[in-house]
Amino acid sequence: MIPFFGRLLGKKPREEEVDLMKKFLVVGLGNIGPKYHNTRHNIGFRILDHLAEEESLSFEPAKLGDVATYKFKGRTFILLKPSTYMNLSGKAVNYWLQKEKVPLENLLVVTDDLNLPFGTLRLKTKGSDGGHNGLKDIQAQLNTTKYTRFRFGISDEFSKGRQVDYVLGEWEEEEEKKMPERLKTSAELIRSFGxxxxxxxMNTFNGK
Known part of the structure; x- marks a missing residue:
């Protein structure tokens, strides 16, 4: 970002600043371990895995998560799947933002959302955590609610008191049939963000 006085004087951004504006951190939220692999709560991991598969990328173990680097149209996307478990996601997000010197406006957090029908995609530039423990920790670590989150609807088809079982449960057969198209569109959304x-x-994909 150009310093305030530099903008007033009409100064051009330094080459280093331009490069940083072309770098993005995309964080898929989820829990590590085989038992969580195909659960609703892990849709953030699954979307990033799908993007990596489309582009023949490999995730490598790194500090606080598994990381892959994706180059596309002059942009660099750092794809991160935190290894901290959902409730401590903010620690990994904060570390990689600073390590890669990614501007906050270039952060995209991919998460499940109970308040949206299955497969609904919605991008927001700020908002509350909505009771989501991963978002809650990110907000606490970054000390702001002004970061972009990509919410994937998992619906709220659970009976009273069964929310935890639902979000940590696996997808229904009908949902799985629709998943390939939803994952493809989700990958397109991430590319478009950058x-x-x-x-x-938001205009193109929200509600799509």
């Missing part, structure tokens, strides 16, 4: 910008991406 290339077309957040506002254009």
């Amino acid at each position: 290339t077309a910008g957040v506002n254009n991406t």
Whole structure:
């Protein structure tokens, strides 16, 4: 970002600043371990895994998570699956933002959302944690609610008192049938976030 006085004087951003604006941190939220692999709560991991598979990328173990680097149209996407478990996601997000010097506006957090029908995609540039422990920890670590989150609807088809079992449960057969198309569109949304910008991406993909 150009310093305030530099903007007033019409100064151009330094090459280093331009490069940083082309770098993005995309964090898929989830829990590590085989028993969580195909659960609703792990849709963030699954979306990043799908993008990596499309682009023949490999995740490598690194500090606080598994990481893959994706180059696309002059942009660099750092894909992160935290290894901290959901409730401590903010620690990994904060570390990798600082390590890669990614501007906060170039952070995208991919998460499940009970308040949206299955497969609904919604991008927001800020908001509350909505009771989501992963988002709650990110907010606490970053000390702000102003970061972009990509919410994937998992619906709320659970009986009273069964929320935990539901989010940690596996997808229904009918949901799995629709998943390939939903994952493909989710990958397109992530690419658009880095290339077309957040506002254009919201207009194109929200509710899609």
